[in-house]
Amino acid sequence: MDSVLEKRSLVVVFLFLVSNLAQFSFGAVHKVGESAGWTTIANVDYKQWAISKSFQVGDIIVFEYNSQFHNVMRVTHAEYKSCNVSSPITTHTSGNDSIVIDTNGHHFFVCGAPGHCQAGQKVDINAPRAPRVAASSPLGSASATPAPPLAPGAPAPSSGVSLSAPPTIPFGKLGCMLLACIVVGLF
Ligand SMILES: [Cu+2]
Numbered sequence: 001m002d003s004v005l006e007k008r009s010l011v012v013v014f015l016f017l018v019s020n021l022a023q024f025s026f027g028a029v030h031k032v033g034e035s036a037g038w039t040t041i042a043n044v045d046y047k048q049w050a051i052s053k054s055f056q057v058g059d060i061i062v063f064e065y066n067s068q069f070h071n072v073m074r075v076t077h078a079e080y081k082s083c084n085v086s087s088p089i090t091t092h093t094s095g096n097d098s099i100v101i102d103t104n105g106h107h108f109f110v111c112g113a114p115g116h117c118q119a120g121q122k123v124d125i126n127a128p129r130a131p132r133v134a135a136s137s138p139l140g141s142a143s144a145t146p147a148p149p150l151a152p153g154a155p156a157p158s159s160g161v162s163l164s165a166p167p168t169i170p171f172g173k174l175g176c177m178l179l180a181c182i183v184v185g186l187f
Pocket of ligand 1: 039040069070071111112113116121
């Protein structure tokens, strides 16, 4: 009897932890190009794909591709527009790259293979800031209007990309360890 109750309570704890992990540790996972992946041969409209999605900080962007032919380069907005792949911020080549969106704003990715970016293998992942309240400018301020503090669409101030784990990951690891302990205890 006791052991059954014990197991039941453990299951409750287990479910509680799982729900917490799901809530706090993992952002949404977006596979670029869906089933087509990251490629030039399927004529995927990556711009349209990105527009149809809603990205948030903590989300994971997955690039799946044949690493013989493609790669993933994070570049600046200017490089994205001109398909300049000579000095990427970061380069990924595994063929199955998961990139965590760690800052608000635009994240520009292109394929570095010759001609691929020009052929449309480029994507703009935008994780917008929370909608701001429209600033109602005072009517009398006709003199020297100050520059808007937050230009929409401006790249995030930290142009240097950091692939450091988001703060939720340590919790996830702790949670996983706890789960492991519980599972070991159960069986
Ligand atoms: Cu490519």
